[in-house]
Amino acid sequence: MSLKIDTRQAEGVTIISPQGRIVFGEEAAALRENLKRTLASTRQVVLNLSGVSYIDSGGLGTLVGVYSSARAAGADIKLTGLGQRLRDVLQITKLATVFEVYDSEQEAIATFHRGAA
Amino acid sequence: MAFPTIVGPSSGTGSGVFPTLVFVQGNEQRVINLDHSPFGVGRKVDKDLVIADPRVSRDHALIVSENGVFSVVDQGSKHGTFVNGERVERKTLERNDRLEFGVREVAYVIFNPQHGTTNSAREFLSQISGMHISDETTDLEKLVLFLEAARKLNTIGVLDEILMTLLDVTLKLTRAERAYVYMKNPRGELRLAAGRNAKGEPLLDDKTISHSILEDALKSNSEFVLTDTSRSADLTGRKSIVAYDLRTVICVPLRKPQVQATRDADAPAGAVSAEVMGALYVDSRFASRDISGVSNDILHAIATEAASLIENARLVQAEEAGRRYQQELSIAASIQQRLMAVTIPEVPFAKLAGRNLSCKEIGGDFFDAVNTNEGLTIVLADVSGKGVSAALLASTLQGMIYSQLTAGMPLTEIVTAVNRFFTDKNIGEKYATVIIARVQHDGNVEYVNCGHILPLVVSNGEIERPSFGNLPVGLLPDAKYKSDNCQLKPGDRLILVTDGVTEAENARGEFFEDSRLEQAAKTGTLEQIFTAISSFCGGTPLNDDCTVVELLYTG
Numbered sequence: 071m072s073l074k075i076d077t078r079q080a081e082g083v084t085i086i087s088p089q090g091r092i093v094f095g096e097e098a099a100a101l102r103e104n105l106k107r108t109l110a111s112t113r114q115v116v117l118n119l120s121g122v123s124y125i126d127s128g129g130l131g132t133l134v135g136v137y138s139s140a141r142a143a144g145a146d147i148k149l150t151g152l153g154q155r156l157r158d159v160l161q162i163t164k165l166a167t168v169f170e171v172y173d174s175e176q177e178a179i180a181t182f183h184r185g186a187a
Numbered sequence: 188m189a190f191p192t193i194v195g196p197s198s199g200t201g202s203g204v205f206p207t208l209v210f211v212q213g214n215e216q217r218v219i220n221l222d223h224s225p226f227g228v229g230r231k232v233d234k235d236l237v238i239a240d241p242r243v244s245r246d247h248a249l250i251v252s253e254n255g256v257f258s259v260v261d262q263g264s265k266h267g268t269f270v271n272g273e274r275v276e277r278k279t280l281e282r283n284d285r286l287e288f289g290v291r292e293v294a295y296v297i298f299n300p301q302h303g304t305t306n307s308a309r310e311f312l313s314q315i316s317g318m319h320i321s322d323e324t325t326d327l328e329k330l331v332l333f334l335e336a337a338r339k340l341n342t343i344g345v346l347d348e349i350l351m352t353l354l355d356v357t358l359k360l361t362r363a364e365r366a367y368v369y370m371k372n373p374r375g376e377l378r379l380a381a382g383r384n385a386k387g388e389p390l391l392d393d394k395t396i397s398h399s400i401l402e403d404a405l406k407s408n409s410e411f412v413l414t415d416t417s418r419s420a421d422l423t424g425r426k427s428i429v430a431y432d433l434r435t436v437i438c439v440p441l442r443k444p445q446v447q448a449t450r451d452a453d454a455p456a457g458a459v460s461a462e463v464m465g466a467l468y469v470d471s472r473f474a475s476r477d478i479s480g481v482s483n484d485i486l487h488a489i490a491t492e493a494a495s496l497i498e499n500a501r502l503v504q505a506e507e508a509g510r511r512y513q514q515e516l517s518i519a520a521s522i523q524q525r526l527m528a529v530t531i532p533e534v535p536f537a538k539l540a541g542r543n544l545s546c547k548e549i550g551g552d553f554f555d556a557v558n559t560n561e562g563l564t565i566v567l568a569d570v571s572g573k574g575v576s577a578a579l580l581a582s583t584l585q586g587m588i589y590s591q592l593t594a595g596m597p598l599t600e601i602v603t604a605v606n607r608f609f610t611d612k613n614i615g616e617k618y619a620t621v622i623i624a625r626v627q628h629d630g631n632v633e634y635v636n637c638g639h640i641l642p643l644v645v646s647n648g649e650i651e652r653p654s655f656g657n658l659p660v661g662l663l664p665d666a667k668y669k670s671d672n673c674q675l676k677p678g679d680r681l682i683l684v685t686d687g688v689t690e691a692e693n694a695r696g697e698f699f700e701d702s703r704l705e706q707a708a709k710t711g712t713l714e715q716i717f718t719a720i721s722s723f724c725g726g727t728p729l730n731d732d733c734t735v736v737e738l739l740y741t742g
Contacts, residue, residue, distance in 0.1 A: 094572045098616075126731070127571040127686065131616035134662050163620065163638035164658045 073097040075104050083114045083179045087151075089121035094128020101129075105136045105147070113145035116178045120151030130159065137169060146170070148178040206257060208250075208286075210236060212294040220385060223362045224252035228288055228296075229262075236296070242266045242289040250280070250298075257298065259286055266290070353467075353493055354383040360485050361437060363469040367393055368441075369401070370465040370497070377405070377466065397436055401468055404438030410490045411439040432472050437486065439467040441494040467493055532558035536628040539565065540713050541736040544687075544720075550732035551577030551619070552685050553585045557592040562627040564592050567639065567736055569685040570619040580617055584609075584660075588623070598623050598635040602660055602668045606637075609661030618661035622683055630675040630740055635668055640689060640701075643682040643708050644673060650705045677742030682708050682716075687731035691720050694727050713737045 073090040086108060088101055108115055117133075119125075125133070140147050150172045152160070160166040172178040208219040208226075219236060227234040229247040238247075244264035251258055257280040261268040266289035270278045280286075286296040354366040367382040367390065382390030397414075404412040414436045443462045467489065531539050541554045551570025556563065566588050570577045584605060591601045602621060609618065622639040626632050634642065638659030641652040655671035675681060684704065691699040699720055707719035716735055 102616075126690070127569065127620070128573075128616070131571040131618050131662070134618070135616035138663070162641065162656055164656055165638075165662075168658070168663065 071096050071100065073100055075101065077104070077108065080175075081179055081183065083116055083182050084108050084112045085116045085118055085175065085179075087118040087121055091123055092125045092129035092132070094126055094131075098129045098132040102132050102136055105140070109136075109140050109143065109145050113143075114182045115140070115145065115147045116175060116182075117147055117149050118151040118175050119149060119156060120153070122151075122153070122156070125156055125159065130163070130165070134165065134168070146182070148172055148181065150175050150178045207299055208236070209297040209299060210294070211297070212238070218387075220359075220387065221250065221252075221257070222359060222385065225249040225260075226251070238288060238290065238294055240290045240294065244289060247288045259298075264289060349496060350381040351383060351389075353496060354381060355387065357467065357469060357489055357493075358383060358385050360489070361469050362471075363435070363437065364471040365390060365396075365469070367396060367468045368465060368497075369468065371463070377401070380465070396468060396470060397433055400436050401438055401466060405440050405463055405466055407440070409440075411437060411486045413437050413486070433470050435471045437469040439469075439486065439490045439493065441465040441467060441490075441497060443494065443498060464494065465497065529554060529556050531556055532563060534558055534563050534628075536630075536741055537563060537626055538739045538741060539563070539736070541734070542713055542717060544717065544729065544733040546573075546687070546729040546732055550574075550687075551581040552687065552732040552734045553581045554734055554736050555585055555589055557589060559593060559595055561595055562625045562633075563738075564598075564623060564625040565681075565683065565736055565738060566592070566621070566623050567683045567685065567734060568619050568621040569639070569687070569732075569734075571617055573731070576617065580609075580619070584619055584621070588621075592623075598625060598633060598670050599668045602635055602637050602657070606658075606660040606666055606668070607664065610664035618659045620659045620686070624681065624683065624738075626675065626681070626738060626740065630677070630679075630742065632673050632675055632681065633670050634673070635670040637668065640684055640686050643680075643684075643705065644675065645680040645682065645708055646676060646678075648709055650709055675740040677740060679740050680708075681738040681740070683736045685732065685734045687729065687733040688716075688720060688735060690731060691724050691729060691733060692727055693724050699723050 073088055073092060076087045076089065078085050078087075086104065090097070092098055092101055105115070105117075137147050148170045152171060157166070160169065160171070170178075170181075172181065206221045208221055210217045210219055223235075226236070227246070227249055228236045228238065228243075229245050230237065230239060230241075230243045231245045234246075242265075244262070244266070246262045247264045248262055248268045249260045251260060258277055259268060259270060259275065259280055260277045261275065267274045268289075269275065269285075269287040269291070270280070271285050272287075280298045282299055284298045286298060288294075288296075350368050354368060357363070358366045363385070365382065365384045368380050369377045370380040372378050379391075379393045382393060384390055400412070400414055415434070440463050443464050529541060531541070539556055541556070543552060543554065550573050551568075553566075553568055555566040557566075558564075566585075568581065568584055568588075570581045570584065587605050587608065588601060591604065596604075601623065605621070618638075620638040620640075622634060622636045622642060624632055624634040624642065634653065634655075636642070636653075636656040638656065641654055641656070644651040644653060651673075653671065653673045655669070657668045658666040660666075689699055689701055689704055693699075703719065703723060704716070707716045711719065713735055717733075720733060
């Protein structure tokens with residue numbers, strides 16, 4: 071499998087950093103499982119995609135799927151660390167308007183605290 | 188007492204293991220295996236051949252075998268026993284002799300040791316291996332030969348056939364009345380897999396067997412369990428034995444063979460404790476069918492060989508299932524290919540060409556073209572993921588879009604309906620990127636792009652990318668879709684591609700990208716775009732389907 075997933079906590083927010091490729095198959099499934107597990111215990115997740123070299127259409131489907139179910143459950147996933155490629159893909163698919171995308175991890179974390187205040 | 192085992196006629200007359208009787212009564216005809224001696228004929232219900240007619244005596248006659256020679260013996264019947272029309276007390280039987288018992292013409296028996304033996308194991312064996320079995324071969328040797336050959340089988344994968352043959356062989360060797368084989372299902376429950384009686388008829392009902400003996404045998408560590416109810420007083424309490432008058436029951440637990448151990452006649456005790464995968468159950472109900480004298484050698488052979496035979500058959504069957512699955516996949520792939528094979532409409536103002544390069548797995552790309560009063564409409568879609576699920580969804584999508592296009596629906600309404608359909612059905616993370624472009628004779632193009640790679644318009648060697656887009660279909664239920672327009676001049680080309688093209692990878696992990704696509708499209712035709720892709724990839728196989736559609740507007 072060409073995906074490794076790191077999870078850590080920062081200021082009460084769970085940061086998930088996948089490393090590698092998010093593609094249809096076991097990689098996408100691994101990310102989905104990880105996010106599901108995380109969302110069972112927290113509602114504030116930042117997905118840092120700076121270590122992701124490639125997302126295919128299946129991987130993108132997984133992202134949207136997890137994102138939608140998180141929203142439905144009252145949780146939030148914020149994206150950061152998007153490379154140019156992924157920005158282009160989100161632009162073409164108009165998904166940039168669906169996801170909350172931030173330039174830096176710090177900025178993403180801060181929005182959670184602003185919301186809570 | 189145990190009756191002597193019949194050895195098939197070793198003289199030249201017989202080719203089967205056992206001779207048969209063909210019993211004809213009215214319009215009915217029945218083949219009976221003459222597999223034990225004496226073979227009773229009469230009106231009594233426990234006779235081997237029961238003829239229900241008042242002219243037949245209760246104990247009418249016996250057919251006996253001595254050294255492979257068969258004779259009929261009258262038992263003092265009132266209306267007599269006849270061979271070829273002649274009343275006899277005792278007569279040696281020849282092939283095709285006609286036997287009559289009391290009733291003449293209405294019912295008779297043809298003794299025919301040469302034909303009609305249901306010697307399936309042997310026929311089976313000679314068919315599959317061309318192996319010659321001499322008549323001198325003992326039944327036990329035949330069984331071993333059969334099992335050996337069956338084990339080597341890799342072409343016949345039908346477990347049922349093997350089970351039936353095993354039951355037939357077992358019945359012949361034990362001279363039992365009925366035989367059943369049970370297999371454990373994945374939940375560990377014992378289920379009847381096949382049943383057969385000595386007449387070669389299938390038995391589908393196992394209500395009249397002793398389930399308690401079956402269960403005991405499975406729990407025991409023995410190789411086989413032989414129960415003679417007439418000798419075991421403590422068994423009379425068992426319901427089925429009393430109710431069904433079971434005389435002898437043999438139960439052979441079938442244990443998963445452990446490498447080589449079970450092939451060895453002196454298998455260590457350890458092999459016996461191996462996992463039980465089923466059981467062979469054999470019984471006889473009537474006193475005339477005492478099978479308690481079956482030799483231990485035969486039971487040992489059955490116990491040790493049957494399990495490995497079945498296990499082997501199962502492996503072959505699993506292989507067969509895998510092969511069928513592959514076949515299904517290739518059928519799916521060919522259906523997909525046929526759906527992809529679009530009949531390109533002829534229009535005076537444009538020339539259309541499309542090509543798809545499939546990767547190893549079947550994918551979710553499709554392309555379609557429909558000519559209606561509204562114009563020539565091109566559809567290109569890519570369902571996320573790969574394999575059968577993607578192909579299924581692609582076919583559904585294609586059907587929906589096609590029917591709505593022919594109905595003259597506006598493009599935005601079509602994709603809105605498709606999106607609603609897909610999100611309503613809640614098919615998980617599957618979605619599709621779709622682009623639909625409708626070209627009119629004046630060169631005006633209306634297009635709706637749902638998350639798809641931007642189209643290319645090549646005009647005078649320059650590339651334009653009409654960039655108006657929407658969300659893919661199938662992701663968000665309340666997505667809104669809008670279309671946009673662009674204008675083609677005569678000689679302009681509109682090119683649509685799937686992301687398999689821009690994401691085609693070379694050995695260094697680089698993608699073909701939009702830049703290379705634009706470069707290739709600027710000057711090249713459809714074929715030249717594909718040439719550019721394959722020379723870029725080198726030997727690296729495609730991860731995804733590549734589809735390119737090109738429309739040349741001629742004006």
